[in-house]
Amino acid sequence: MEKHRITVVQGDITKQHVDAIVNAANNTLLGGGGVDGAIHRAAGPGLLVECKAIGGCKTGEAVITRGYRLPATWVIHTVGPVWRGGAFDEAELLAGCYRNSLRLAAEHGIRTIAFPSISTGAYGYPVDQASRIAVETVAEFLRNDSSGLEVRFVCFNERTYTACQSALNDCFIKA
Numbered sequence: 637m638e639k640h641r642i643t644v645v646q647g648d649i650t651k652q653h654v655d656a657i658v659n660a661a662n663n664t665l666l667g668g669g670g671v672d673g674a675i676h677r678a679a680g681p682g683l684l685v686e687c688k689a690i691g692g693c694k695t696g697e698a699v700i701t702r703g704y705r706l707p708a709t710w711v712i713h714t715v716g717p718v719w720r721g722g723a724f725d726e727a728e729l730l731a732g733c734y735r736n737s738l739r740l741a742a743e744h745g746i747r748t749i750a751f752p753s754i755s756t757g758a759y760g761y762p763v764d765q766a767s768r769i770a771v772e773t774v775a776e777f778l779r780n781d782s783s784g785l786e787v788r789f790v791c792f793n794e795r796t797y798t799a800c801q802s803a804l805n806d807c808f809i810k811a
Contacts, residue, residue, distance in 0.1 A: 641778055642771070642787045644804055646797040649790040650678035654748040656710035657703070657790075658737050660755065663692050663715050665699070670757040671792070675711060679704040683711065696732030700740045710746060712737045716755030719762065727769055730755055734773040742783060750788040753796045763796055767803040775807050 649657050649671060659675045662668045665687035667676035676683055682704040693699050698714040714737050717729040733754050741749050751770065755761035774787050789804075791797035 641785065642774060642789070642804060644789045644791065644797060644801045646791050646794065648674070648792075649750055649752050650674050650706060652750040652788065652790055653707045654750045654788060655708065655746040656700075656712050656741055656744075656749045657706065657708040658698075658749065658751045658754070659711050659713045660752050660757070661693060661713040661715050663695065665690055665693055665713055668758075671752045675706070679706050679711065687713070696729040696736065698733065698736035698740050700744060708750070710744060712740050712749070714754065716759055716761065719755065719760040722765075726755075726761065727765075730761065730766060730769050731773045734770055735777060738774065738777045738781075738785070738787075741785060742781065747784065748786045748788070750790045752790055753792070753800065756796065763799045764803075767796070767799040768806070771800065771803040771807045 660671045667673055686701045690699050693713055693715050695715045695717050698712050700710055700712050703709050703711050714733040716733050717726040756763045756766045789800045791800050
């Protein structure tokens with residue numbers, strides 16, 4: 637797997653020109669704060685209507701909707717775990733968010749996808765640990781993927797960008 641298939645940028649996920657963006661949603665899929673609220677606002681009311689029809693999503697799982705007014709054609713919604721100290725399968729649930737989002741991307745012929753830093757805002761997941769899980773899970777998926785899928789991690793702030801870039805560098809040093 638080539639390192640160039642994964643990039644890290646600092647910016648606004650709602651402005652990314654990719655096939656799909658990933659929404660760090662809550663279980664209801666009905667919008668909320670942080671990236672979830674920003675995506676719902678940018679996409680417009682059609683997204684909420686489609687999310688209501690889906691009826692929710694379990695932690696670690698993912699569902700897909702249209703992108704509506706976003707530059708991205710698709711929104712993949714995934715529900716990250718709330719950090720409770722690390723003894724409640726948080727790492728596996730977080731990895732599931734990335735694996736299940738990538739699986740949906742593959743099923744829908746998506747070639748470019750942008751991820752936010754899942755669970756590191758209001759859900760309190762430590763940024764360094766979450767970044768390592770994100771990068772390692774994506775790298776593992778891409779090692780077995782022949783579609784040429786490109787993954788972009790879109791970090792809202794400098795701290796998250798630095799943690800994600802460090803995790804990416806460490807992942808390829810180990811490889």
